[in-house]
Amino acid sequence: MLRIYNTLSRSLEEFIPRERGKVYMYNCGLTPYDYPHVGHARSAVIYDVIHRYLEYLGYEVIHISNFTDIDDKIIARSQELGITCEELTQKYIDVYLKDLKALNVKPLYGYPRATEHIKEIIEMVRTLQEKGFAYEISDGVYFEVRKFKDYGKLSHRNLEELRSGARIEVNPEKKDPLDFAIWKKSREGEPSWDSPWGKGRPGWHIECSAMSLHYLGNSFDIHGGGDDLIFPHHENEIAQSEAYTGISPFARYWVHNGMVEIEKEKMSKSLKNFFNLDELLRDYDGEVVRLYLISVSYRKPLSFDIESLEVARKNYEYFNESFLSINEDIERNNKGDVPVEDKILQWRSDFRKAMDDDLNFPVAIALLFDIFKFFNGNKEKISSKEALKLKEFLNEMLGVLGIEHLGERRASVLSSLKDRIMDVIGFLSKNEALRKELSSIDKEMAVNDILQSLVDLRAEMRLRQDFVSADQIRDALKEVGVVLEDTKEGTKYRLVST
Ligand SMILES: [Zn+2]
Incomplete structure (x- = not known):
């Protein structure tokens, strides 16, 4: 029986999906305005393991994650670079998907983009306004948190506590500082879509609600994301979704992953550019990075x-x-x-x-x-x-x-090395001191065992103080890309490209 921690109840709960045999899962994705970093990788890998484990348990998993492909940062960055928002976001979406592949993250059921769901978003904003949960002011349409009685149920704080704890923009037209934009009216030169409130674009929170409800339906199973998103993002998602559908819960299990933390000082010194995922994957195998990310x-x-x-x-x-x-x-x-x-x-x-x-x-x-x-x-x-x-x-x-x-990578390298290692043995056999011992090695042996025999033979030569022969073994192996290293636990070999 799978038990999973639900932020909504703040407890471990038995996992029971909405539909027998199927799990509908959403996690908040990337805002592609720059290179993805290790934090994005961690989140993707964590939800991938959860996804894989659910499949292992026999569930069919319908898993989607969004791209926030329109927002203030994207607009600012594209203007700075003199390219369109689409050009900018497509570039980083491509980088991200390539990196996920290197991390063995399974392709998802879908990666919907905000700009492809403007119709659903407008419909949601319009309905919220009609139902009296939203109001229009000069710069957009806002969700009125006081109208939603359960506001704060995910972060487990009431309106008063949330108001005092949050960094909230002050806008004198807003009825409450906690009210948030679900539709933003565009300024001159910004990308925009026609709407009942004039030209504009979606607020950030509304897109996740619109897309998850569109693809996964009411009360879908798992909603995931980084724990930095609990407030206000996920709190807002719940409020506007439940106000819109009249159905609670919007999502049944709220799963939150921890952040990747980094000391500022370390970042500039020893870490070089490794926080940048793309750079990291140039120096480290994707599976090594993956193992690291799930080690905690x-x-x-x-x-x-x-x-x-x-x-x-x-x-x-x-x-x-x-x-x-x-x-x-x-x-x-x-x-x-x-x-x-x-x-x-x-x-x-x-x-x-x-x-x-x-x-x-x-x-x-x-x-x-x-x-x-x-x-x-x-x-x-x-x-x-x-x-x-x-x-x-x-x-x-x-x-x-x-x-x-x-086993794959090493295995293919090792088997391709066998002939060359046999050549090394032929060469070393010219040395009288080694010939007898080497004659016991034959080509039918596993390549690991052949290498081990050579390592042992070298150790024996050193014991006999025949350092010339010992070094000959080491040097000949190095020629074909096998490096011997003497460690506290004995001699080990490592493969290097030649
Ligand atoms: Zn989201």
Whole structure:
């Protein structure tokens, strides 16, 4: 049973969808006026894991996320650059979608844009005005919060508290400082659409209501977004949507993710431009970034720093190496008598338990460590058949977490290296001191084992103080792109491009 934290009730609730077998999900998307940053990536990855887990549980997931493709920032930026709003937003939408692909975020059911739903938005504003929830003043149409008795139910504060706590623009024409624009009348030279209130454009909050209701219907299942959106954005979405439809709740489960935090000082020094997602993905594999982004509970803030990112890279490499070992075990026709079936049942139950407990990603990742550790510790004793079962189970878990390329990249590099490593062995065999030991290596061995034999042989040469032979092994391997590194835990090898 999946339990999920609902901001609306401030408690963990059992997840029961509106329709049997289907989940309708919306999360607030991007305002594409600049390069996406790590915060956008975190949000997208979190809702992607939730989406994947719901599918894993057997639900069909109808998931959409919007693009706010018209607003003050977009207008200002496009004027500055001398291009149209469409040119500006299309550029950054393309960058964002490309980056999401690198992060293994599944394509959504739809990415509706505000400018493509002006008709629905105008209809909503008009109805709200007719029902007496909205009024027109000189610069636009405003929603009157006092008319909506439940205003504040998401942020759990009353009007008085909200008024004193909020940064609110002062406009003497507004009936209440908390009233917010649902339609903005345009100024000269701004993009605009015809409406009953003259030329104008939608306010920000109204677009999410109009689009989510349009695609997902009343009382859809999950509404997500960053926790910085709870007030006023989501509070306003609820007010105008429920006032418009007369149906409560507008959305049943309100899910909020923590922000990515960054120390200003660090940002300028060690982090370079890495807060910019596009730059980050040039230096770090998308799956490493993804693993990093889900390493912290989704509701907590993530303090962004390179040290933790490097930890994620090392963890990813460990997963990758271990996964490769499993692949090789399968190929090798290993015999063994350590069963994994019961273990898998336990692990699957642990995985479900972690994910059912408000999507506890860090526990799921810790479980991955346990599984790989178990395999690495019992490698020789696990048969190929059992290793295959283990791999299938791992793929099940990794599919939910969206880590989908373990073993692939290294595996293809390694297998393409085998011939070259055999050449290295031929070359090294010219050395009398190495020849005998090298003769036990044959081409049928797994490439990992061949490399390990070479690492062991080098260690033995060093022990015998034959440093010339030891260095010869190291240098010859380096020639083909295998770098040996001596660490506290022994010698390791790393692949570099040659
Ligand atoms: Zn929104």
